[in-house]
Amino acid sequence: MAQTITMTPIGVIHTPFPDRVSTPRQPHAAAGAEGRIELFPGRGLEHAVSDLEGWEFIWVIFWFHLNEGWRPKVLPPRSAGKRRGVLATRSPHRPNPIGLSLVRLVSVEGLVVRVQDVDIVDGSPVLDIKPYLPYAEARPGARTGWIESLAPTAEEGAPPPDPEPGFEVGWGEAAAAQAAYLRDEHGVDLVGPVERTLRLGPQPHPYRRIRAEADGTLRLSVKDWRVRFCVQGRLVTVLAIGTGYRERDLALSEDPAVAPHRAYVARFGRDGERSGC
Structure with a gap:
């Protein structure tokens, strides 16, 4: 019972x-x-x-x-x-x-x-x-259940790794300017949340709101903002910031939360200008 x-x-x-x-x-x-x-x-x-x-x-x-x-x-x-x-x-x-x-x-x-x-x-x-x-x-030699079954072999290759700390996060020139604009003009700080998340690992996973894009870049969602980045070894480079709002919402919504997005798009475009990795 x-x-x-x-x-x-x-x-x-x-x-x-x-x-x-x-x-x-x-x-x-x-x-x-x-x-x-x-x-x-x-x-x-x-x-x-x-x-x-x-x-x-x-x-x-x-x-x-x-x-x-x-x-x-x-x-x-x-x-x-x-x-x-x-x-x-x-x-x-x-x-x-x-x-x-x-x-x-x-x-x-x-x-x-x-x-x-x-x-x-x-x-x-x-x-x-x-x-x-x-x-x-502490039991260092204890079995680890289904994780042990994922141990790589020469034929299978390694399983998708768990994100690990130690990644370095850098900002491209365009992304840095976009982040500074949001911070200085609208009080929106994306640098802290983006760096905290990406330092832990940039691997795509739905729980972490990271997905791979068709052009080979990756995208992190931070609330209603979309942050494009690329990865080279242990270096993560933020390329651009975009909005997650649809064009209709940007044009018609009276929600105060949309105002920074509307102003941002007018200045940088929906996906922001960006350079290559």
Whole structure:
């Protein structure tokens, strides 16, 4: 018989990642990213974190607060196009949207716990914190399920790689001018979100809103903006910025959010001017 369980968050975590697209999928891809867990007052939690500062890593158990529903099967980036049972993955689309992340502890200051290498969306409710015990929890030789079946052979070649940190992001002259115009004239900052996402890896994948284009470039969607880029080795070059609005909406919509797009198109065109990679 199903049992109903009620949980009350002990705090909230603040991170540089405002949405799911820009958030690294694992802590190893979030090296250096800083976060701040703010524990709620009035519950004695300042005493609950006593002695925590001596640990180097902690587990943060949190709630995927942006999720709506769940999926029995999901499409992980490394699954070579095959859907997998969600309980055999680390996907956030779970029956109970509980997240588990191993982060580096920086300091404990009263009700504030500062961490690094954080891969959690800003504003996520924190359910619990536990210290990491290497001797009890590290199992380097453990089997890795269906991921092992994707190990490349000489005949098969390598499976689609998981995006990895360490890509360098540069801006072409045209794209830099377009980004500066949006920032200075309309208060739209695309540089931060674009670079955070592309540094993690430029591989096309629907969850990350990256797709390949017919001309060999790639396109990243950031809200209603479309950013063209190309890849050479570990260098990602942003080529141009375009709008995601249709011409009809640009012409007729009275939504204030369309105004920057309308002004941008009048100056640069729908897809922006760009040079080659």
